[in-house]
Amino acid sequence: MELGDLEQLQAGFRHEAEDLLTDLGAALLLLELDPHNAEVVNRVFRAMHTLKGSGASAGFRRLANFVHHVEEVFNRIRNKKLQATPELIDATLKACDCCALLLGLGSTDDDTPLPLETEVLAALRPFLPEMDKATGKAQAATVAASVAARYKIGFRPNREIFFSGTDPASLLLELTDLGEMEIHCDTADLLAADPFDPEQCYLRWEVFLDTKQAEQAVRAVFQFVEDDCDVSIEHEEPAASARAESKAARFRGATQQAFSALGFALEQFQSGDENLGLATAHRAAQTLISACKAHGHSGATIAARKVLEAVLAQQVGTLDGGWLTKVKLLIEAARLAVDSPTVAEIVTSPPRGTAVAAEISTAPEAATAAASIRVDSVKLDALMRLAGELLVARGALPAFADRVEHIAGEESSKSMAKEMRDAGAKVSRLADDLQATVMSIRMMPVRQVFQRFPRLVRDIARNLDKNIELHVSGEETELDKTVIDAIGDPLTHIIRNAADHGIESKADRVEKGKSAIGRIDLSAYTRGSNVVIEVKDDGKGLDAEKLKRRAVEKGLLTEAAVAAMDEEAAFKIILVAGFSTVDKVTDLSGRGVGMDVVRNSVEALHGAIRIQSEIGKGTSFRIELPASMLVSKGIRVAVSGHEVVLPISTIREMVKIPKSVVRSVQGQPIAPVRGTVFPLLWLAHALSFERMEERRAELAVAIIDAASGPYGLVVDHFLGEVEVVVKPLNGVLAKVPEYVGAAIMGDGKTVLVVNTERLFALQRSLLTAHNDRLVALPG
Amino acid sequence: MAKKILAVDDSSTMRQLIKMTLSRAGYEVVEAEDGAKALQKASAGTFDLVLSDINMPVMSGIELLRKLRALPQYRFTPVVLVTTESQSEKKQEGKTAGATGWIVKPFEPEQLLAVVTKVLRS
Numbered sequence: 001m002e003l004g005d006l007e008q009l010q011a012g013f014r015h016e017a018e019d020l021l022t023d024l025g026a027a028l029l030l031l032e033l034d035p036h037n038a039e040v041v042n043r044v045f046r047a048m049h050t051l052k053g054s055g056a057s058a059g060f061r062r063l064a065n066f067v068h069h070v071e072e073v074f075n076r077i078r079n080k081k082l083q084a085t086p087e088l089i090d091a092t093l094k095a096c097d098c099c100a101l102l103l104g105l106g107s108t109d110d111d112t113p114l115p116l117e118t119e120v121l122a123a124l125r126p127f128l129p130e131m132d133k134a135t136g137k138a139q140a141a142t143v144a145a146s147v148a149a150r151y152k153i154g155f156r157p158n159r160e161i162f163f164s165g166t167d168p169a170s171l172l173l174e175l176t177d178l179g180e181m182e183i184h185c186d187t188a189d190l191l192a193a194d195p196f197d198p199e200q201c202y203l204r205w206e207v208f209l210d211t212k213q214a215e216q217a218v219r220a221v222f223q224f225v226e227d228d229c230d231v232s233i234e235h236e237e238p239a240a241s242a243r244a245e246s247k248a249a250r251f252r253g254a255t256q257q258a259f260s261a262l263g264f265a266l267e268q269f270q271s272g273d274e275n276l277g278l279a280t281a282h283r284a285a286q287t288l289i290s291a292c293k294a295h296g297h298s299g300a301t302i303a304a305r306k307v308l309e310a311v312l313a314q315q316v317g318t319l320d321g322g323w324l325t326k327v328k329l330l331i332e333a334a335r336l337a338v339d340s341p342t343v344a345e346i347v348t349s350p351p352r353g354t355a356v357a358a359e360i361s362t363a364p365e366a367a368t369a370a371a372s373i374r375v376d377s378v379k380l381d382a383l384m385r386l387a388g389e390l391l392v393a394r395g396a397l398p399a400f401a402d403r404v405e406h407i408a409g410e411e412s413s414k415s416m417a418k419e420m421r422d423a424g425a426k427v428s429r430l431a432d433d434l435q436a437t438v439m440s441i442r443m444m445p446v447r448q449v450f451q452r453f454p455r456l457v458r459d460i461a462r463n464l465d466k467n468i469e470l471h472v473s474g475e476e477t478e479l480d481k482t483v484i485d486a487i488g489d490p491l492t493h494i495i496r497n498a499a500d501h502g503i504e505s506k507a508d509r510v511e512k513g514k515s516a517i518g519r520i521d522l523s524a525y526t527r528g529s530n531v532v533i534e535v536k537d538d539g540k541g542l543d544a545e546k547l548k549r550r551a552v553e554k555g556l557l558t559e560a561a562v563a564a565m566d567e568e569a570a571f572k573i574i575l576v577a578g579f580s581t582v583d584k585v586t587d588l589s590g591r592g593v594g595m596d597v598v599r600n601s602v603e604a605l606h607g608a609i610r611i612q613s614e615i616g617k618g619t620s621f622r623i624e625l626p627a628s629m630l631v632s633k634g635i636r637v638a639v640s641g642h643e644v645v646l647p648i649s650t651i652r653e654m655v656k657i658p659k660s661v662v663r664s665v666q667g668q669p670i671a672p673v674r675g676t677v678f679p680l681l682w683l684a685h686a687l688s689f690e691r692m693e694e695r696r697a698e699l700a701v702a703i704i705d706a707a708s709g710p711y712g713l714v715v716d717h718f719l720g721e722v723e724v725v726v727k728p729l730n731g732v733l734a735k736v737p738e739y740v741g742a743a744i745m746g747d748g749k750t751v752l753v754v755n756t757e758r759l760f761a762l763q764r765s766l767l768t769a770h771n772d773r774l775v776a777l778p779g
Numbered sequence: 780m781a782k783k784i785l786a787v788d789d790s791s792t793m794r795q796l797i798k799m800t801l802s803r804a805g806y807e808v809v810e811a812e813d814g815a816k817a818l819q820k821a822s823a824g825t826f827d828l829v830l831s832d833i834n835m836p837v838m839s840g841i842e843l844l845r846k847l848r849a850l851p852q853y854r855f856t857p858v859v860l861v862t863t864e865s866q867s868e869k870k871q872e873g874k875t876a877g878a879t880g881w882i883v884k885p886f887e888p889e890q891l892l893a894v895v896t897k898v899l900r901s
Contacts, residue, residue, distance in 0.1 A: 005799055013792040046789075049834055053863050054792035056885035064885070166880070167897055173890065174883055220870065221883075286889060308889055312804070 006059060010106065013058035017103050020047045021096050025455050028089050028096070032458075035084040044092075045074045051099065063102040066117060070095045073127045082127055086462070091123035093455065148179070151218055153207040154232040159200040161228045168201060168229075169283060174221045176290045179211030180250065208236070251295040255338045258288035262307070262331055266324065281311045281327075288334065303337035306330050383437045390430045397423055442482075443627070446524045446533065447475035449488045453495055453522060460499040467517040468503055470495075474524035479531050483605055483625055487533070490598040494535045494621050495520065497595060502539030502619055512616065514538070530649055531627045536620040542613035544570035551579065569709055571611035571619075575599040603757050606647055606740060608705045624649070634743060634753060635702065636719035640689035643751055645722065645743050650756045652703040652710060654718055659697055671701070671712060678703060678712040679760070686713075686759050687738055704756045711760045737762055781807040782899055783824070787817040787831040787843065788861065793884075797830060800888040801895060814838025818846050821853065828899055829858045830882075833869050841869070841876050848877045857898045861886075 024047040031040045048071040056064035070092060076082040098116045113121075153175070157168050175181060183205055190202035209218065215233065222231045261284035269277030285308035292300040310327045400420055450472050461468040479487070503509075503518035510516050521536040548562035551573045562570070573579055577596035598621075602609050607625035626649045634645035635654070655673055662671045662680065669680040680701070684691040701712040722743075733739065740755045755762075784806050786797040791812075798808040809826070811817035815838040817831065829847065833840035840860055847853040857879040862870055870881055882894055 009792065009796055009799065012795045016791050043836075046834055046836065049863070050790045053884040054790040057796055058792050167893070170890070170893065177883070282893075286893070289887070289889070305889075312889070312892070 009058050010060070013054055013060065014103060016054060017051060017060075017063075017099070020051050021099055021103075022451050023047050024051075024096055025093065026451065028092055029454050029458055031084050032086060032089045038078075041074065041078050041084070045071065045078050048074060060103065060106065062105060063099060066095075066102055066121075067099060069121060069124060069128065073124055076127070088127055090462070091120060091127075093459075094123065095120045148210050148212050149215075150236045151207075151209045151211065151215065152232075152234045152236045153205075153209060153218065154234075155205040155207060155222070155229065156231075157201045157204075157225070157229040159202070161201050161225070162199055166225050166228060168203070168205070171221055171225065172205065172207070173286065173290060175207060175209060175218070176294055178213045178217060178221075179209055180247070180294055181207050181209040182250065183207050247295070251291060251297070254291035255288060255300075258284050258291060259331070259335060261287070266328065266331075270324070278311055278315050282308070282315065285311055292338065297338070299340065300334065300337040303330070303334040307334050379437060379441050383434070383441065386430060386434045386437055390427065390434060397427075440478075442480050443478040444481055444484050445475060446477050446479055446484065446487075446531075448484055449491060450475050450522060450524070452488070453491070456492065456495060457499050457520060460496065464500065465506070466499070466503055467506060468499055469517055469519050471519065471521045472523070473521070477524040477526055477531055479625065479627055483531075483627075486601055486605055487623075487625070490601040490623070491522075491533065491535070493595055493598050495522065498535060498537040498539065498619065498621075502537035502541075504540050508540075526627065527624070530624050533623045533625070534620060536618060538618040541615040541617055542571050542574070542611070542619055543615055544613075547571065547573045551576070554579065568611060571613055572609075572709070574611075575609070606649055606757060608650060608757070610705075634722050636722050636751070637683070637700075637702075637715040638717040638719055639687065639715050640684045640691065642687075642689060643719065644683075644687070645751050645753045646702055646704075646713070646715075646756050647740070647753060648721070650704050650706065652705045654700070654702050656698045656700055659699055662699070671699075673701070673703060673712065678710055680712045680714055681760050681763055682714045683754070683759075684716075686763055687754070702756075704760070706757050706760055708761045713756065713759070781805055782827040783807045783809065784895070785809050785811060785817060785821055785826040785829045785831075787811045787814065787829065787835070787840065789813055789832060789835040793832065793861070796888070797891065800891050804892055804896075806895070814840060814843035814846075817843055821847060822850065825852060826856065828895065829853075829856060830861060830895075831858065832861050833873065841872055844873065844876045844878055859894060859898060 024044060027040055027043045027047065031037065031044060034040060048067055052064045052067040052071055055061075055067065073082065073088070073092070077084055077088075082088075094116065098114065098120050101114055101116060155168070155171070157166075161168065172183060184207075186204040186206065187202075189204070190196075193200075193202050196202075211218065215235065218233055222229070225231075262281055265277045265281035265284055267277070268280060285304060288304040289301060289308060292298075292304050307327065307330045310323070310330055314323050314327075397420075400416070400423065404416060453472070454470055457468050457470040460466075498520050499518075503520070504512070504514075506516045509518065519538045521534070523536075524531060524533045526532075544565075544567045547570050548557075548565065551557040552559055552562055556576055556579060557573070574595050575598055579595070599609065602623055602625070605625055607623055610622040610624075611619065612622070613619040626647070633648040635648055635651060636643060636645055657671055657673060662669050664670070670677050671680055672678075682691060683689075700715050700718055702715065702718075704711055704713050733742075737758060738755055739752045740757075741753050742750050743753050784801055786794055786801075786808050787810075788794050788797070789812050794810045794812070798810060801808050809820060809824075811820050813835045814831070817829070818838065821829065829843075831840040831843055838846075844858055844860070847856070847858060858877065860870070860873045860878045860881045861884055862873070862881050863884045873881065879898055880894060882891060
């Protein structure tokens with residue numbers, strides 16, 4: 001396998017493993033509710049089994065070893081020797097977390113157990129049968145040699161074994177996976193054979209195998225060929241001499257044999273027996289690889305693989321004149337690699353702290369998440385088809401040009417123009433479809449984020465001894481990948497907050513006449529070009545007065561400021577940094593950090609939050625986000641002779657109000673719109689444009705729904721709605737908070753997009769800095 | 780003509796590994812993610828070899844093997860099972876159901892290639 005292949009395979013496995021772990025988590029939660037459901041037990045088992053088998057194949061050896069122990073436990077549940085208790089589910093869920101860490105470690109050779117690994121294995125030990133406890137312990141504490149056993153295996157294939165398609169060498173190779181071994185070949189029959197029949201097997205083997213595996217595993221190697229050979233397996237006390245023989249000496253012996261076989265093979269090849277020579281070389285290279293691998297010599301393993309690759313290339317028939325020289329060089333390189341010490345021998349790896357291990361484990365994962373995107377193949381097919389059609393349609397245009405050139409005089413230019421217009425229309429329709437498809441590739445179902453919450457709610461409920469049901473709906477709703485990636489953290493905070501602070505204790509709920517089981521609803525749905533995600537709990541609700549009091553006590557807001565707040569503005573106090581309503585700092589939340597993350601993240605996504613709550617009934621957080629980050633709708637506005645775009649997602653409505661209704665309260669202009677009073681902000685002022693003299697009696701105002709509260713943005717004119725592709729700003733402009741990006745208009749012109757979400761807050765903070773006093777959140 | 784191989788495994792990683800190894804050696808590999816899908820593909824076309832995992836959703840490898848052997852065109856087609864060491868009892872079951880051989884997971888690409896080459900030659 002080439003190096004690029006391995007990387008590809010590992011990247012593929014990472015994706016598969018992530019899916020498997022997610023499915024495993026979901027299946028475990030189901031199993032907790034229904035511990036005797038054989039179908040669910042099987043689902044859990046299969047996910048583990050695949051994780052182990054494919055993990056080992058993709059080189060994730062540590063992950064595979066770890067999963068093996070967990071799989072054993074579920075094998076016992078499957079065989080009804082064990083019950084899936086909540087404690088066991090707890091340990092297994094932790095094991096899933098551990099798998100994610102090990103997945104991050106990748107194909108490492110470092111065997112230092114992670115703290116979580118040791119913890120999980122310790123928690124699982126009571127559930128393992130006696131025999132496996134030993135291996136479990138060996139894994140956790142790296143007590144290795146004590147459980148190894150030595151077997152003497154006599155392997156005498158029948159003469160006709162080749163006819164059943166069995167290769168004795170492949171069985172011996174399979175044995176090498178179990179441990180270290182010493183193979184003796186009895187060639188007496190071969191030498192005595194007369195006449196010699198090349199289709200018969202004359203060889204017999206005696207193998208001494210040192211393995212930690214059970215005898216059953218050794219026996220299993222020969223299971224398929226029992227009828228075609230005579231196999232004896234005896235348990236043997238390791239002889240003193242065998243023990244004295246160092247591992248290194250055995251490695252040297254094995255590799256020397258392989259090298260002389262390779263030399264012999266090349267001689268065969270040169271003397272005309274090309275196929276035979278190649279077959280011998282193939283086998284010798286395989287032996288060399290196994291020996292290097294068993295010795296943990298990765299450098300030599302790679303060098304030996306190169307030899308095998310060269311042999312394979314020659315075998316499949318790409319005959320190459322210089323092959324012999326090349327392969328000889330490769331063999332020499334392998335010999336040098338074998339003679340050089342293994343990496344493990346030179347570098348004594350320093351003991352590694354937990355922090356470092358955790359850091360390493362997360363890094364590659366983050367990298368993969370950013371670099372790749374998984375796409376539904378149906379969408380890709382559609383994309384391919386469209387691209388093809390577009391090419392065909394484009395091809396029609398030069399042909400038209402030719403015709404115009406040659407027969408311009410004969411055909412009426414009117415009909416030609418029509419044909420060209422039709423072709424142009426077709427191209428642009430295809431381009432539109434193509435763009436829509438590309439966009440849809442970036443769209444992913446919110447399920448990708450939602451699926452982590454059942455586990456979160458379960459863990460919190462178990463920790464706090466509450467009963468909480470999580471009801472999820474609208475998982476199919478699609479959002480742009482950027483939004484999906486960014487929305488996980490804020491949602492986690494909201495849901496955690498709901499489970500921790502929102503839902504009351506069982507006793508409190510019963511006392512209030514509510515069901516002892518709390519309920520959190522997590523839903524997503526589309527509204528226009530936006531997606532709404534709602535988290536609703538039936539807990540104790542937010543107390544606006546208490547929130548206001550607390551904000552004043554903490555010195556976050558002034559008395560006057562909170563007095564002017566309406567209910568919703570008061571609820572939003574919980575989104576302010578440094579605010580926490582709970583005195584006791586719990587393990588889960590209540591540290592006053594977290595909820596302000598919610599506001600920041602949603603703002604960064606150009607979304608808006610609304611909070612509704614009723615004391616004793618519950619609280620609902622409603623996050624509205626643009627479904628796609630690429631194309632969004634905006635309103636073009638004119639301001640002081642410039643043109644800018646306001647993102648439509650933040651605009652509640654656009655109105656014209658008489659200038660005469662504007663009042664000023666403590667220097668803040670305000671105006672009533674349909675009975676509600678909004679603070680006003682002049683866009684020209686906010687963007688530091690020169691404010692033109694307003695002669696008109698009416699003001700054009702866009703009511704903006706910002707997370708910090710609604711406000712009226714005064715512009716000169718509304719120029720109309722537009723679909724824009726928003727690109728983030730680079731360079732100097734990237735640091736200007738008044739703008740979110742630049743929009744490329746249909747005619748190619750670039751127009752700046754205003755950060756309406758933060759504009760008002762920015763102005764307020766400037767004022768605050770100026771006046772050095774606390775200013776209320778606008779309400 | 781390149782020999783056609785049907786690779787059946789519910790793990791995309793395993794299918795990727797098999798396809799990568801075998802197509803590089805000049806074989807044509809068709810993938811199926813469970814026994815039922817494999818049976819469908821096998822019935823619709825002809826294959827020179829079937830490589831199948833055992834533990835899969837919908838239809839297991841053993842069941843697939845039994846169903847394949849019941850089809851006249853697959854009575855003698857080599858079927859190699861891909862198993863893990865913990866399933867030794869399954870191996871026996873597979874043999875009884877008519878498997879030609881087996882490969883133990885995890886395997887080296889060259890091991891797979893060796894088994895495939897041999898089974899297809901004999």
